[in-house]
Amino acid sequence: MNPTATTTTCAECKLQAHCLPAGLDAGERDRIDSLMSKRIRVHRGDALYNNGDDFVSLYTVRTGFFKTSVSCDSGREQVTGFQMAGEILGLDGIHTGHHQSDAVALEDAEVCSIRFDRLETVSREIPAMQHHLHQLMSREIVRDHGMMLLLGGMRAEERLASFLLNLAARLRTRGFSACEFVLRMTREEIGSYLGLKLETISRAFSRLAALGIIEVQQKHVRILDIHQLEHVEQEEALAA
Amino acid sequence: MNPTATTTTCAECKLQAHCLPAGLDAGERDRIDSLMSKRIRVHRGDALYNNGDDFVSLYTVRTGFFKTSVSCDSGREQVTGFQMAGEILGLDGIHTGHHQSDAVALEDAEVCSIRFDRLETVSREIPAMQHHLHQLMSREIVRDHGMMLLLGGMRAEERLASFLLNLAARLRTRGFSACEFVLRMTREEIGSYLGLKLETISRAFSRLAALGIIEVQQKHVRILDIHQLEHVEQEEALAA
DNA sequence: CGGCAAGTTGATGACAGTCAAGCCGGGTGG
DNA sequence: CCACCCGGCTTGACTGTCATCAACTTGCCG
Numbered sequence: 174m175n176p177t178a179t180t181t182t183c184a185e186c187k188l189q190a191h192c193l194p195a196g197l198d199a200g201e202r203d204r205i206d207s208l209m210s211k212r213i214r215v216h217r218g219d220a221l222y223n224n225g226d227d228f229v230s231l232y233t234v235r236t237g238f239f240k241t242s243v244s245c246d247s248g249r250e251q252v253t254g255f256q257m258a259g260e261i262l263g264l265d266g267i268h269t270g271h272h273q274s275d276a277v278a279l280e281d282a283e284v285c286s287i288r289f290d291r292l293e294t295v296s297r298e299i300p301a302m303q304h305h306l307h308q309l310m311s312r313e314i315v316r317d318h319g320m321m322l323l324l325g326g327m328r329a330e331e332r333l334a335s336f337l338l339n340l341a342a343r344l345r346t347r348g349f350s351a352c353e354f355v356l357r358m359t360r361e362e363i364g365s366y367l368g369l370k371l372e373t374i375s376r377a378f379s380r381l382a383a384l385g386i387i388e389v390q391q392k393h394v395r396i397l398d399i400h401q402l403e404h405v406e407q408e409e410a411l412a413a
Numbered sequence: 414m415n416p417t418a419t420t421t422t423c424a425e426c427k428l429q430a431h432c433l434p435a436g437l438d439a440g441e442r443d444r445i446d447s448l449m450s451k452r453i454r455v456h457r458g459d460a461l462y463n464n465g466d467d468f469v470s471l472y473t474v475r476t477g478f479f480k481t482s483v484s485c486d487s488g489r490e491q492v493t494g495f496q497m498a499g500e501i502l503g504l505d506g507i508h509t510g511h512h513q514s515d516a517v518a519l520e521d522a523e524v525c526s527i528r529f530d531r532l533e534t535v536s537r538e539i540p541a542m543q544h545h546l547h548q549l550m551s552r553e554i555v556r557d558h559g560m561m562l563l564l565g566g567m568r569a570e571e572r573l574a575s576f577l578l579n580l581a582a583r584l585r586t587r588g589f590s591a592c593e594f595v596l597r598m599t600r601e602e603i604g605s606y607l608g609l610k611l612e613t614i615s616r617a618f619s620r621l622a623a624l625g626i627i628e629v630q631q632k633h634v635r636i637l638d639i640h641q642l643e644h645v646e647q648e649e650a651l652a653a
Numbered sequence: 654c655g656g657c658a659a660g661t662t663g664a665t666g667a668c669a670g671t672c673a674a675g676c677c678g679g680g681t682g683g
Numbered sequence: 684c685c686a687c688c689c690g691g692c693t694t695g696a697c698t699g700t701c702a703t704c705a706a707c708t709t710g711c712c713g
Contacts, residue, residue: 243558251562265558267551274558293544297537304533310550311507317557318483318505318514322491324564325608329701360660368565370702375661391660391710569669600692613669615693631678631692 182206191259191347192233193287193305201299208287208295215239215278221262223275228266230286234258237282238357241265242365243274252366254316255279255340255358258347263289264313279357324368332367333377334405337387341396352396381405422446431499431587432473433527433545441539448527448535455479455518461502463515468506470526474498477522478597481505482605483514492606494556495519495580495598498587503529504553519597564608572607573617574645577627581636592636621645 183194183206194202215221221232234256244250253274256262266272296303323332345351360371378389386402388395396402423434423446434442455461461472474496484490493514496502506512536543563572585591600611618629626642628635636642
């Protein structure tokens with residue numbers, strides 16, 4: 174069905190440049206291939222792993238779309254990220270040897286699993302691989318700090334604007350249209366991610382649409398004026 | 414002045430158990446000692462590094478207290494963490510080779526600097542060291558996800574309560590009193606960290622004090638009822 | 654075609670932000 | 684040694700943004 178799903182090695186995979194092997198030479202890449210223990214299919218709505226599961230492998234998304242979330246004892250759930258093709262899942266499990274979050278497929282998906290103990294072994298042999306792994310983990314930390322900035326102070330429309338811009342940028346690097354796309358998640362999931370309620374997300378969409386910055390029809394979004402979207406704070410002042 | 418400031422090796426350092434060498438055997442620890450290029454003094458209010466600086470080393474706090482923060486173009490600043498003895502600074506620099514945040518001393522401090530390229534070299538030789546580094550980075554990711562949960566949905570008093578509990582726990586593992594301590598940061602810095610304004614922090618302190626859960630006198634805090642502090646959500650319902 | 658999940662929109666209210674005034678405490682200089 | 688000053692903190696009154704509750708619409712899938 175999906176052609177990329179039939180390739181079996183990183184060397185043949187179109188996602189190479191955005192995935193774990195990014196920046197490695199051919200020989201090094203072949204070593205990674207040797208790590209890929211297996212490919213796993215996850216159906217829409219199913220979990221790749223859950224909080225508390227033993228941590229064995231990292232996963233790279235091959236096709237499909239995931240959300241990761243943490244929850245506290247009082248039942249509140251916080252979506253911590255959305256992952257698309259080429260992105261890594263499972264880094265939170267390294268700390269204690271148990272996953273500290275849930276990873277759920279938002280559409281039928283396929284991931285490559287990489288045993289972490291073997292990845293460490295290969296990292297010891299290939300400095301580029303080692304450094305690359307460290308960069309990946311550091312990137313996740315930097316990304317999380319950006320989310321803290323967003324959650325700590327931004328208003329609803331700013332949050333949504335930066336969410337859309339982030340999504341657009343990630344789609345663009347994968348060769349998809351950056352200004353027109355289909356959301357894979359519900360308003361409630363976006364709200365959980367951005368620290369808002371679903372009604373507020375809905376209203377923020379409507380408002381950005383009314384300002385002529387985007388067009389929204391349910392899950393279909395088109396960015397009409399990316400420059401204005403990047404300056405939503407000012408636009409808000411302008412509208413007042 | 415400070416006795417720990419005169420020791421020169423990890424083996425002699427009292428912080429061993431809470432610092433980078435935690436969990437390593439004596440031989441491995443000696444390898445870490447070989448990494449410690451130098452010790453750096455940072456005066457209260459001075460930066461250990463700033464956003465954009467070249468990333469060369471990680472730092473472990475020896476004495477003193479730091480805050481790290483990121484800021485966006487519109488000038489808003491978000492404190493991303495407070496670091497005390499034994500904790501690591503600088504992980505955000507690995508990704509791009511440039512620090513992505515500021516690290517400022519909240520009181521006169523001393524840190525050990527560890528050249529990251531050398532740490533990677535040693536990691537390749539000592540699997541335990543390698544895994545330990547990965548655990549450290551993963552812990553930072555897990556911590557950040559916890560902050561996202563806090564920033565995403567908690568009310569002011571819950572945020573302050575979990576901040577105080579976290580501080581208490583970290584002080585306890587270092588042998589300090591967990592129920593009585595002096596805050597090293599201002600209300601404004603706490604507010605930035607917790608996504609609130611300083612007035613709200615002040616009110617939250619007053620309210621927790623009025624409920625008999627804590628005692629506050631400026632920067633001096635005493636936890637009177639740690640169990641109640643852990644259940645502030647319920648207490649709030651109770652008070653209504 | 655029916656049923657249900659997801660999304661929109663409106664009315665109202667709560668919580669934290671803003672603005673403002675005053676207090677406390679520590680350090681400095683007369 | 685005291686008075687002053689200034690940063691940090693507290694408290695009050697009012698406002699604004701987002702949450703909540705509720706009614707209704709849309710669109711999808713069996």
